Amino acid sequence: xGVFQNKRNVFILIFFVASILYVLYALIxxxxxxxxxxxxKGYTEEEIAIxxxxxxLVHDYNLFYTLEDxxxxxxxxxxxxxxxxxxxxxxxDLAGDISKEQWEELLKNYFTDNFSNITDEDGEEVExxxxxxxxNAYTIDSNTYVLxxxxxxxxxxxxxxxxxxxxxxxxxxxxx
Amino acid sequence: xxxxxxxxxxxxxxxxxxxxxxxxxxxxxxWTSNENTSVVSQPSENEAEENVxxxxxxxxxxxxxxxxQDRILREYFSDIFKVLASSDEDAIYAITxxxxxxxxxLNTSTLYKKLVNKGLVGKAFECKKYAxxxxxxxxxxxxxxxSSIDGSVLDRIIVIEExxxxxxxxFDSYVGKRPQDISITKEGLKLQITSVEEFKDVVYFKIAxxxxxxxxxxxxxxxNAAEAIYLNLNKSTKIYNTKxxxxxxxxxxxxxxxxxxxxxxxxxxxxxxxINKLVIVNVYNQASQTNENYEYSIYGE
Numbered sequence: 325x326g327v328f329q330n331k332r333n334v335f336i337l338i339f340f341v342a343s344i345l346y347v348l349y350a351l352i353x354x355x356x357x358x359x360x361x362x363x364x365k366g367y368t369e370e371e372i373a374i375x376x377x378x379x380x381l382v383h384d385y386n387l388f389y390t391l392e393d394x395x396x397x398x399x400x401x402x403x404x405x406x407x408x409x410x411x412x413x414x415x416x417d418l419a420g421d422i423s424k425e426q427w428e429e430l431l432k433n434y435f436t437d438n439f440s441n442i443t444d445e446d447g448e449e450v451e452x453x454x455x456x457x458x459x460n461a462y463t464i465d466s467n468t469y470v471l472x473x474x475x476x477x478x479x480x481x482x483x484x485x486x487x488x489x490x491x492x493x494x495x496x497x498x499x500x
Numbered sequence: 501x502x503x504x505x506x507x508x509x510x511x512x513x514x515x516x517x518x519x520x521x522x523x524x525x526x527x528x529x530x531w532t533s534n535e536n537t538s539v540v541s542q543p544s545e546n547e548a549e550e551n552v553x554x555x556x557x558x559x560x561x562x563x564x565x566x567x568x569q570d571r572i573l574r575e576y577f578s579d580i581f582k583v584l585a586s587s588d589e590d591a592i593y594a595i596t597x598x599x600x601x602x603x604x605x606l607n608t609s610t611l612y613k614k615l616v617n618k619g620l621v622g623k624a625f626e627c628k629k630y631a632x633x634x635x636x637x638x639x640x641x642x643x644x645x646x647s648s649i650d651g652s653v654l655d656r657i658i659v660i661e662e663x664x665x666x667x668x669x670x671f672d673s674y675v676g677k678r679p680q681d682i683s684i685t686k687e688g689l690k691l692q693i694t695s696v697e698e699f700k701d702v703v704y705f706k707i708a709x710x711x712x713x714x715x716x717x718x719x720x721x722x723x724n725a726a727e728a729i730y731l732n733l734n735k736s737t738k739i740y741n742t743k744x745x746x747x748x749x750x751x752x753x754x755x756x757x758x759x760x761x762x763x764x765x766x767x768x769x770x771x772x773x774x775i776n777k778l779v780i781v782n783v784y785n786q787a788s789q790t791n792e793n794y795e796y797s798i799y800g801e
Contacts, residue, residue: 333507333508333511334511336508336511336512336515340511340512340515340519341515341518341519378662381662381663381666382663382664383640383663383664384568385568385569385571385572385664386567386568388568388572388663388664388665389568389571456575456665458665459665459666460663460665460666461663461664
């Protein structure tokens, strides 16, 4: 091709492609360190405490049961040791700089502390019942909620979630 | 020269094609990686269903408008009737409203005895009928008409729900008592509401009236005590006080004077959420020698 015999044309082509790719990189990757999907902010314990007040209680039964389905899914994944799946649901802020392996360890401990079977006073093993365990749900904004879940010792533990769209959500807070 | 600009156009065209290809490849990769990041099931095929928010469609589960309430009621019936049938004093005490316990000065055993006397303990019950109302002071109020399976006992249980699954029950048609912090001054007459107590068909307001003006004000100037105070429900309906607090007498409030009273109004629990105004009828101002109704917007317009 005679076009490429001119060094100047080759230089223009390389410069043009490089510039456009750089702009694409800046637009897509620089704003999304996880490499895709919507970036979701995590929440701190202090922020969660601000929202878990009476005024923010979810009253709508249908929404409440939908949120309970989500909490049940998370608990089932923990029970079955599907930590990688849970990790993929963490918001970018929540996942932070902690490695996937470290997160798996954290989630194992979280499961043991909250949803594993425990031994009662008589030495009998009591199975954690994964039903009717959503005690309260609080609204942070129109698609972000805090779920207050009864754990294996009848103590409340909180999980924050953000609905991304009709099929996906992210976990924004774990009370680890 | 012409050849050179032709070449430049070809180079730029190739560049644009290359960039478009790379961009498509990147977007494609992002798309597929997104689909793999969630453990959530895909929504059902009927996701285009109208009036369903995206939140409700998560997990492919769609609850219609009434299914949530039906489901929560089934939970409540099951839990409450199980506790009553169990004869477990502690469990009965635990689900009973603290307002009810305080009102009738009950502890675990006196509550149990009271319910045994009413025939509400150790029997299987079913709900015959229920009514539900949103009450701005208490939350959602369910009034359940219950019957023992053998038909020997008919009674009513009030369920006071603050949020789903967060509820207490009470008996004797008692809803509860809430402190109020309402203070409104209108043309020199200050109204304070310090508490409201509600039964299924009656509401009691504890109120104080204080003359903060420099003039003498006279309450119940026309001595028609039965119509001295009324509540407005949604602007149109008037519910007059039923306790003859004024005893057909004028009450003279000199500057700085204050009176307190409890006023009773017959309002059904299904209507009480509509209360918006409290009106003091015919307040006579001695200085201007005029009669006026004083309207106080106690729960919004």
